[in-house]
Amino acid sequence: xxxxxxxxxxxxxxxxxxxxxxxxxxxxxxxxxxxxxxxxxxxxxxxxxxxxxxxxxxxxxxxxxxxxxxxxxxxxxxxxxxxxxxxxxxxxxxxxxxxxxxxxxxxxxxxxxxxxxxxxxxxxxxxxxxxxxxxxxxxxxxxx
Amino acid sequence: xxxxxxxxxxxxxxxxxxxxxxxxxxxxxxxxxxxxxxxxxxxxxxxxxxxxxxxxxxxxxxxxxxxxxxxxxxxxxxxxxxxxxxxxxxxxxxxxxxxxxxxxxxxxxxxxxxxxxxxxxxxxxxxxxxxxxxxxxxxxxxxxxxxxxxxxxxxxxxxxxxxxxxxxxxxxxxxxxxxxxxxx
Numbered sequence: 001x002x003x004x005x006x007x008x009x010x011x012x013x014x015x016x017x018x019x020x021x022x023x024x025x026x027x028x029x030x031x032x033x034x035x036x037x038x039x040x041x042x043x044x045x046x047x048x049x050x051x052x053x054x055x056x057x058x059x060x061x062x063x064x065x066x067x068x069x070x071x072x073x074x075x076x077x078x079x080x081x082x083x084x085x086x087x088x089x090x091x092x093x094x095x096x097x098x099x100x101x102x103x104x105x106x107x108x109x110x111x112x113x114x115x116x117x118x119x120x121x122x123x124x125x126x127x128x129x130x131x132x133x134x135x136x137x138x139x140x141x142x143x144x
Numbered sequence: 145x146x147x148x149x150x151x152x153x154x155x156x157x158x159x160x161x162x163x164x165x166x167x168x169x170x171x172x173x174x175x176x177x178x179x180x181x182x183x184x185x186x187x188x189x190x191x192x193x194x195x196x197x198x199x200x201x202x203x204x205x206x207x208x209x210x211x212x213x214x215x216x217x218x219x220x221x222x223x224x225x226x227x228x229x230x231x232x233x234x235x236x237x238x239x240x241x242x243x244x245x246x247x248x249x250x251x252x253x254x255x256x257x258x259x260x261x262x263x264x265x266x267x268x269x270x271x272x273x274x275x276x277x278x279x280x281x282x283x284x285x286x287x288x289x290x291x292x293x294x295x296x297x298x299x300x301x302x303x304x305x306x307x308x309x310x311x312x313x314x315x316x317x318x319x320x321x322x323x324x325x326x327x328x
Contacts (some may be wrong), residue, residue, distance in 0.1 A: 063273060092173050
């Protein structure tokens with residue numbers, strides 16, 4: 001492999017990271033810029049719902065990016081921008097839904113399922129421990 | 145007994161959740177604006193850019209605000225019905241022309257008919273964001289005091305009109321055509 005094709009190969013490896021959609025130049029203040037980047041990666045594009053507005057090139061996504069940029073440049077805080085979006089588009093616009101009565105099941109389900117798993121596991125263990133030792137040994141030999 | 149009951153109940157719960165998931169339309173996102181005052185706006189009119197159209201024009205009437213664009217296939221689909229509605233003259237229909245080209249939009253209205261009292265020209269989509277618009281066509285039903293009564297996402301059809309809009313309009317107005325505040 002000569003030098004040139006090696007460089008092409010290596011740069012192709014990093015191709016995925018160069019796929020940012022936002023064509024705008026970075027904001028002047030690096031702190032606001034990073035807050036802006038972080039925020040647009042948490043806002044859902046309602047046109048192509050499995051993409052964030054940072055990933056999506058839908059016209060609505062670029063409009064929303066422009067609005068959020070403008071607001072953040074004017075010094076509007078992150079919480080206020082999120083509030084602005086939620087009052088207009090609802091909680092669905094957020095990739096991380098807030099913890100509230102309608103989402104208790106959503107957030108609680110993993111803990112709930114883990115709990116059920118632990119109970120089932122404990123029961124199986126208890127049943128097994130009650131079995132006489134000889135039976136277990138013969139079972140082990142059978143599997144061996 | 146438990147041996148059978150547990151797997152069956154797990155199955156039933158899963159089946160109910162999955163059946164619900166299958167029957168939902170994922171592209172329908174309910175608007176949090178329903179029941180709240182409509183966002184205020186002022187925009188140049190599509191046909192007369194020097195004249196402003198906005199929330200002030202809508203106030204006092206039970207009115208429709210229809211979000212449309214010439215690039216939107218569903219808008220063409222519903223346009224005929226909007227023209228019919230405008231001819232029935234039960235309530236004023238306003239348009240929000242969303243991210244469109246002025247000259248194309250004007251020729252669309254002159255060739256297909258213009259159901260709108262006026263269309264606001266939202267070239268940048270800023271007012272649309274304020275109204276939580278995410279996919280044209282969308283139709284808002286507004287009360288006389290400016291409250292959003294209902295939002296329909298997808299082309300407006302006679303069926304949707306009869307089942308969703310008419311009952312709400314009659315509840316708001318009592319009769320048709322809807323009397324405006326001034327004429328009462």
